[in-house]
Amino acid sequence: MFNITLGQYLPGNSLIHRLDPRVKVTLTLLYLIALTGARTPAAYAVLAAWPLILAALAGLPPGKMLRGLGGFTGFLLFMIGIAALTLPGQTLWRAGSLSVSREGLLTGLIWAARIIFFLAGSSLLTYTTTPIRLMEGLAAMLAPLRRLGLDPGDVALMLALALRFLPLMTEEAERITQAQISRGARWDEGGPPQRARALATLFIPLFRRATERAEHLSVALMSRCYGDGPRTGLYPLRLGAADFLLLALGLAATVFMFFA
């Protein structure tokens, strides 16, 4: 039902996959800035070409990307409809008190295009970057947080661990469900109060296991010297020629948006 692939990682070893995560985060931010500056058809052409070129370089399956956007079709159509019906301008079509204006339709289409560009641009980042690399990149970029007394490494680790806990919790829930079914538990019977009570047999052990796991994890992290000094990555972030090249191209394209 929800065929939305935003946030997924699609493994690969392309130039784009190997780019420094900081560069990819920066390029994504630049793209979002560029979106706001586009005015002319030439600028929109560059906006459309940007994710297409990067996706091709990353070797991403186009079908998968399109399906990922497909989940938003209803929302986009609704938005175009609202704009076309409510914004004033030259009337194209009228039925009773409803009228579609040319300017409204155009504005709606531009909004929809911007949202598609926004989704395509930001999903490129998660499609081509592992959660760990993304966290390392964010940690490096969040370094100024240190001035506020927050450790950027801690913030990044917390995000990475939260992502890692999701599949573990799913596994655990499955194990507990099977054990309780073996003892005669049924989740498909009775009214809402009975069902809610039945769910307690799942959630109580599930949450207890989650806190136990978190506690064991914190002990394990501490016994491996977590927090005793600055942390370094196994694969240190290093900017290469490709990183600088794409960063320069991205900057040039962004500047072009505002002056084209």
Next chain:
Amino acid sequence: MASETLLCLENLSYVYPDGTPALRDLNLEIRAGETWLVAGVPGAGKSTLLRHLNGLLRPTAGRVLLRGADINRDKKALRAARAAVGLALQFPEQQLFAPTVGEDIAFAPRRQGLNEEETAERVEEARLMADLPPEVLPRSPQTLSGGEKRRAALAGIIAARPSVLALDEPLAGLDPLTSRRLLVRLREWRDGAERALIIVTHDIEEAAPLAERLLVLRTEKTALTGRLPQALLQAETGLPPPVMTRLAQGLAARGVPVRQDIPTVDGMAAHLSALFAPDKEL
């Protein structure tokens, strides 16, 4: 006298949805009064096998018969199997959920629609079988020791009064004394009526004296079955040779003429004391 066949596996095969084969063409007959030990390297399909015994998993091919009836035939048969086959997954104590031990043990009998009196009776029966003192019943499961939690969780399964008890690593993480006592209790449970016990364990030697049959699941090959304790001596099981066999080999290498075919500690003790009795010449 042949005792009743409780569970029968016919050409059971299972392939995980991702294509990994776990069980291949397994045939097995489990009779009342038998205790089976299940061994095999990690990944050989031991836990997968147990999940088939009460229908948590459906075989890819083949059938599981409970007293002659296919447990996957319809919903009713499946429910009967869930009630008749008590299954404890690894670390069952992680699944305790009720505020008190007594409530947790009472879960299955209540689900079976028993009244308060009958439920209390079942709880008491299961408590005794699991070797728990009466004062733990009103306590929270979280205040129990590791061994007590394990036994409380097993009591919760025994309370459903199954005919077959299938346990995945029930001894894992228990101290040797507790694990021995638990095995003895389980054996007593099995002797109580027309029941069978199936235990997946890495501690085959420890459990062997209390069991009759051995099933060894092997990756890439068909499973082996054998009669205990002699089966411990078969090299093709791939299990490490029993400690007593290694002892006998060591003694033989030093010129002491001891038998090489006694796998159990008790058997070897009897043999050695006969050999070294003071009234006997070496």
